[in-house]
Amino acid sequence: MLGRTASSIFWMYRYLERAENTARLLEAGARMALTRGADGAEDEWRSVIVTLGLRKAYEAAHDVYTGPQVCNFVLRDADNAESVLKMVESARNNARASRTSITAEVWEAVNEGWMTLKGAMARPVRDAALGEVLRQIRREATLVRGATYGSMYRNDIYHFARSGTYLERADNTARILDVKYYLLLPSYSYVGSTLDSGQWDNVLRSLSGRRAHRSLNAGRMDARGIAELLILDGRFPRSFPFCYEALSDNLQALAEMHGQESRANTLMQEAKNKLAAATIDTIFDTGLHEFLVNFIVGNQAIATAIAEDYLFAD
Amino acid sequence: MSNPDVPNFDEMFEPDGTVRPAYRDYANWLDQQEPAAMRRKNAEAENFFRRSGITFNVYGEGDGEERLIPFDMVPRIVTGSEWRRLSRGIEQRVRALNAFMHDLYHRQEIIRSGRLPQRLFSNNEAWLPEMVGFNPPGGVYTHIVGIDLVRTGPDEFMVLEDNARTPSGVSYMLENRETMIAMFPELFSRIPVQRVSDYPRRLAKSLAACAPSATTDKPVIAVLTPGIYNSAYFEHAFLADQMTAELVEASDLRVIGGRVQMRTTSGYKPIDVLYRRVDDDFLDPLTFNPGSMLGVPGIMDVYRSGGITIANAPGTGVADDKAIYSFMPEIVEFYTGEKPLLPNVPTWRCAEADSLAYVLDNIADLVVKEVHGSGGYGMLIGPTSSKRELADFTKKLQARPENYIAQPTLALSTVPIFTKAGLAPRHVDLRPFVLVSPNGVDITPGGLTRVALKKGSLVVNSSQGGGTKDTWVLDD
Numbered sequence: 001m002l003g004r005t006a007s008s009i010f011w012m013y014r015y016l017e018r019a020e021n022t023a024r025l026l027e028a029g030a031r032m033a034l035t036r037g038a039d040g041a042e043d044e045w046r047s048v049i050v051t052l053g054l055r056k057a058y059e060a061a062h063d064v065y066t067g068p069q070v071c072n073f074v075l076r077d078a079d080n081a082e083s084v085l086k087m088v089e090s091a092r093n094n095a096r097a098s099r100t101s102i103t104a105e106v107w108e109a110v111n112e113g114w115m116t117l118k119g120a121m122a123r124p125v126r127d128a129a130l131g132e133v134l135r136q137i138r139r140e141a142t143l144v145r146g147a148t149y150g151s152m153y154r155n156d157i158y159h160f161a162r163s164g165t166y167l168e169r170a171d172n173t174a175r176i177l178d179v180k181y182y183l184l185l186p187s188y189s190y191v192g193s194t195l196d197s198g199q200w201d202n203v204l205r206s207l208s209g210r211r212a213h214r215s216l217n218a219g220r221m222d223a224r225g226i227a228e229l230l231i232l233d234g235r236f237p238r239s240f241p242f243c244y245e246a247l248s249d250n251l252q253a254l255a256e257m258h259g260q261e262s263r264a265n266t267l268m269q270e271a272k273n274k275l276a277a278a279t280i281d282t283i284f285d286t287g288l289h290e291f292l293v294n295f296i297v298g299n300q301a302i303a304t305a306i307a308e309d310y311l312f313a314d
Numbered sequence: 315m316s317n318p319d320v321p322n323f324d325e326m327f328e329p330d331g332t333v334r335p336a337y338r339d340y341a342n343w344l345d346q347q348e349p350a351a352m353r354r355k356n357a358e359a360e361n362f363f364r365r366s367g368i369t370f371n372v373y374g375e376g377d378g379e380e381r382l383i384p385f386d387m388v389p390r391i392v393t394g395s396e397w398r399r400l401s402r403g404i405e406q407r408v409r410a411l412n413a414f415m416h417d418l419y420h421r422q423e424i425i426r427s428g429r430l431p432q433r434l435f436s437n438n439e440a441w442l443p444e445m446v447g448f449n450p451p452g453g454v455y456t457h458i459v460g461i462d463l464v465r466t467g468p469d470e471f472m473v474l475e476d477n478a479r480t481p482s483g484v485s486y487m488l489e490n491r492e493t494m495i496a497m498f499p500e501l502f503s504r505i506p507v508q509r510v511s512d513y514p515r516r517l518a519k520s521l522a523a524c525a526p527s528a529t530t531d532k533p534v535i536a537v538l539t540p541g542i543y544n545s546a547y548f549e550h551a552f553l554a555d556q557m558t559a560e561l562v563e564a565s566d567l568r569v570i571g572g573r574v575q576m577r578t579t580s581g582y583k584p585i586d587v588l589y590r591r592v593d594d595d596f597l598d599p600l601t602f603n604p605g606s607m608l609g610v611p612g613i614m615d616v617y618r619s620g621g622i623t624i625a626n627a628p629g630t631g632v633a634d635d636k637a638i639y640s641f642m643p644e645i646v647e648f649y650t651g652e653k654p655l656l657p658n659v660p661t662w663r664c665a666e667a668d669s670l671a672y673v674l675d676n677i678a679d680l681v682v683k684e685v686h687g688s689g690g691y692g693m694l695i696g697p698t699s700s701k702r703e704l705a706d707f708t709k710k711l712q713a714r715p716e717n718y719i720a721q722p723t724l725a726l727s728t729v730p731i732f733t734k735a736g737l738a739p740r741h742v743d744l745r746p747f748v749l750v751s752p753n754g755v756d757i758t759p760g761g762l763t764r765v766a767l768k769k770g771s772l773v774v775n776s777s778q779g780g781g782t783k784d785t786w787v788l789d790d
Contacts, residue, residue: 001560006579311578
């Protein structure tokens with residue numbers, strides 16, 4: 001397949017994953033903001049913007065953090081080059097550019113999703129409609145994932161698609177954790193003494209991890225249990241080991257198909273081994289923030305290696 | 315704007331309202347349908363197209379807005395015997411076009427013999443000096459041709475235009491049929507319609523038969539597109555997909571070792587046949603437009619040394635020129651030794667003084683077209699134009715007469731479309747798609763019927779509010 005097509009497929013799935021995770025984050029943020037006072041609400045909305053790495057862009061346009069402004073900015077503001085609407089459009093453009101590599105089911109899911117979300121976000125989203133719009137975003141992403149899983153032949157195209165999904169998901173999980181880490185642990189105290197269990201609940205919500213966490217910890221909410229689940233539990237679909245197991249399988253398959261060991265795959269195996277060696281104690285001992293920053297940088301290096309190994313660009 | 319003195323020929327109904335033979339089975343079926351159900355089907359068709367992303371972009375509209383080409387559910391039906399006659403005329407014309415191209419880029423016998431004036435080429439930007447003396451692989455210049463036909467009576471088909479550069483619309487021929495089969499499967503078990511679905515396979519076969527001398531294995535075909543923002547991108551992707559060819563952009567291509575190669579995930583791989591959907595001017599920035607971002611530097615050198623086949627060949631756009639069109643009867647006769655089976659629409663060449671005088675006197679009754687124009691732009695339809703528009707166009711004509719041709723406003727045939735109030739006649743044209751290879755001329759039975767959706771309108775171009783219909787050639 002063409003390097004450019006591989007790039008389009010990879011990015012199509014990255015954008016879809018990112019759009020979905022952004023909606024999850026906004027959903028959790030909105031929930032938190034509603035349950036706190038005015039000052040707390042502003043903190044929550046700021047935290048959403050910070051997690052998304054949009055602080056500079058947002059503050060260039062707005063003085064205060066309010067629900068309607070943040071939601072509008074994150075979802076659809078023309079000033080925000082990384083709005084959900086833009087991501088969905090980018091996903092669709094990439095799908096269009098690789099139209100000959102995806103099945104009609106996948107294309108129609110992406111195209112219909114884009115039409116639906118474009119319609120839903122044609123005007124500023126009212127408070128009352130926010131929940132439905134966020135659900136729509138998750139639903140459309142789920143439809144594409146389902147169409148991909150159910151209709152795509154398991155060849156190099158599929159492996160590039162899955163690589164994009166898991167690489168992006170690992171990155172998004174790391175970013176969400178990193179921002180909450182700052183807010184929750186200003187002093188270096190991780191053992192049990194919870195500052196605000198609502199904050200952690202918020203993290204779990206944005207990663208769809210509440211049910212899994214409850215089943216493991218019988219309702220006890222602490223930093224350690226949550227970190228254990230999100231960072232090290234290979235059964236949880238947004239955890240690092242889960243994403244890296246899947247990413248590694250797909251990169252391994254790509255390397256085999258191309259008849260050579262790839263740099264991306266080598267980096268991948270190293271990162272996977274490092275993750276396997278980590279325990280929650282070593283992570284907290286060396287510092288959760290450092291761990292997460294290193295993870296994000298390592299993840300980025302794998303993405304760059306994929307693009308170079310498979311000639312995404314000239 | 316049809317001429318009120320000449321009644322239109324309606325392809326479905328006789329003037330007294332009886333159904334013509336070609337439509338008899340269809341009309342019987344239609345009589346049994348609930349009008350409300352038909353209206354629902356109409357909405358269904360639009361959804362089908364919108365979901366599958368069959369859209370085109372309109373140049374000059376904001377944000378590269380994607381639009382649907384409206385689809386009408388009433389098929390346009392041609393009988394088998396009508397089609398056989400048409401096919402013979404089309405084949406003759408396409409063979410002549412190809413021979414004409416060869417002659418133009420070699421000895422130019424047709425000019426030496428005095429049948430065609432030299433001036434047609436001396437100022438023609440579509441004529442490429444780079445092609446002089448070169449023999450394209452298989453001797454084929456026009457691999458894919460779209461011949462636009464109009465009809466004015468039971469046996470009167472005329473050629474309105476030849477599209478020898480990069481004819482588009484074939485994806486609509488295929489998708490319109492798919493849509494009809496999906497919506498009305500019972501129609502196709504009742505009525506024997508010749509299939510069009512194997513066009514992509516025929517195209518791939520025809521292109522492969524034109525592979526260059528450098529080809530060592532099964533020919534590798536690629537479709538070259540300007541990219542996702544091009545108005546016909548959907549079609550480029552569609553054809554590549556159906557042929558299982560790669561859909562490439564200029565940024566994927568590079569000349570390496572005397573071959574044009576595409577960047578795959580495992581390195582550069584040579585292409586044998588490039589079905590390009592970019593204009594000549596954008597093909598090679600080293601040879602043509604140096605500012606082109608759509609082209610492949612050096613591709614013309616590879617082409618000339620037999621490393622790749624470019625379809626259609628560069629320089630075939632000469633035949634799309636409306637001044638050349640006006641000489642097609644002479645061209646057909648010159649190269650085939652036969653009288654043309656399909657006539658031209660009568661055409662006045664404004665470059666000639668007598669014709670210009672006639673056109674200026676009768677401008678209100680004529681259609682005036684730019685020689686190099688396309689897509690329905692830059693043309694004047696006399697009978698529907700205001701005095702002001704006529705005066706403006708008169709000035710343009712006087713300033714650059716050689717830039718224009720004029721034709722009578724024809725009583726174009728009509729075919730009914732489906733409206734809320736029932737069937738209503740609308741003007742149509744027809745573009746059959748023709749493939750040329752060393753194995754012969756291959757015409758898919760059918761084509762793209764374009765229909766002017768506005769009552770009385772003669773402009774069928776999709777960029778100007780035209781729609782399309784499925785075209786049936788009966789297997790009778």
